[in-house]
Amino acid sequence: MSLPTLRWAVLGTGFISTQFVQDICEEKAAPKANHIISVIGVSTTAKGEKFANEYVVNGQAKPKILSYEEAITDKDVDIVYIGLPHTSHYEWTIKSLEAGKHVLCEKPLAVNRKQSLEMVELARSKKLFLMEAVWTRFFPIILELQKLIHEDKIIGDLNRMVCDFSIDMGLDKLGPESRVKNPKYAGGALLDIGVYTLTFWRLFLDDQFGRDTTKFEVKSFQTIENGIDVVSSAIIKHADGKSAICINSFLNNSPKEMVRIDGEKGTVYIGGDRRLLSEPSWYKIEFKPETGLAPIEKTVSKGAINGLIHEADACAKDIAEGKTESSICPLDETLLVMEVLDEIRAQNGLKFPEIKYE
Ligand SMILES: NC(=O)C1=CN([C@@H]2O[C@H](COP(=O)(O)OP(=O)(O)OC[C@H]3O[C@@H](n4cnc5c(N)ncnc54)[C@H](OP(=O)(O)O)[C@@H]3O)[C@@H](O)[C@H]2O)C=CC1
């Protein structure tokens, strides 16, 4: 069977666009799709040329270097990857969909649910593929853990989870234009890394998706400094009694065990070699003494890839099959997470300036 082919326009040449293009261009023993970097959309041509020369390698043809506007309308593009700051996601997703392109947009899909819903409704009305790039959902180790916990019920019925993704960002040393600290780019821990703790809550505490989720309520606190949250903590309590504590900080790093999921028979711990919850690389399952079961441990290595290829391959497969939405990262899940992000900000009075729909 021939591999699906996808021609990409990559918008932005920053950190994540680099990681994405590196993964696409990395030579693979058993590729799952043909990815072609057709266009790099950039703010300045010189930046684009440098980026293309450095990263669009290993037999890829030289991509066109175009403005964002030209990139999203280029005839040789099937899908636009949006690697821009949070506050640019809405504009460039809407414009790309209007131009008839599929879209893979970095997380969070937008700065709030209202923008996100508009993006989702436009994609659905145009029958185009749209996905928030929550790459972690596609990691083989995550899919394996979902099966162990929800299908095999390895720790039985679940009781609670604690999830902490924190990064000591060294905020004082970052310049004022840094997207993670500037409120005008919707900076702060919640929108940058809170998306992942909420993703782990969605992946592991609930076996339902999006609109069918178990009913829940949220109570939260944020420490706000200079217009952004440097610490966010939320407790999510499900109607059936299960609860999750989700913690994010820009002042300290994550603990070694970033996720702990307690069930009636034992506990699952999840960690990563870089203490980034976005990149889990090991798990450990300990059972209660009365089960008589021995602990299980597994560590995986990413090898030469950064880990973004899994979501790119999934896009190629879904689009080749005529799907407009991912079943692993569905839009209703994105909308639900956006709703909780809004709720946490509303409870703590965190508003970003210059943002439509606040
Ligand atoms: N999946 C993951 O693990 C990660 C995801 N992300 C997400 O990716 C997105 C981009 O983050 P990241 O790559 O770290 O950001 P960077 O600041 O490194 O890059 C952002 C790029 O956006 C372009 N840009 C357009 N307008 C602006 C503006 N006003 N200010 C700054 N840059 C602008 C620039 O590209 P140019 O000038 O070249 O056109 C810039 O290179 C965010 O949504 C973030 O949440 C980030 C890191 C990791």
Ligand SMILES: O=C1OC[C@@H](O)[C@H](O)[C@H]1O
């Ligand atoms: O998505 C992300 O994960 C890793 C962090 O370093 C980064 O700030 C964030 O955007």
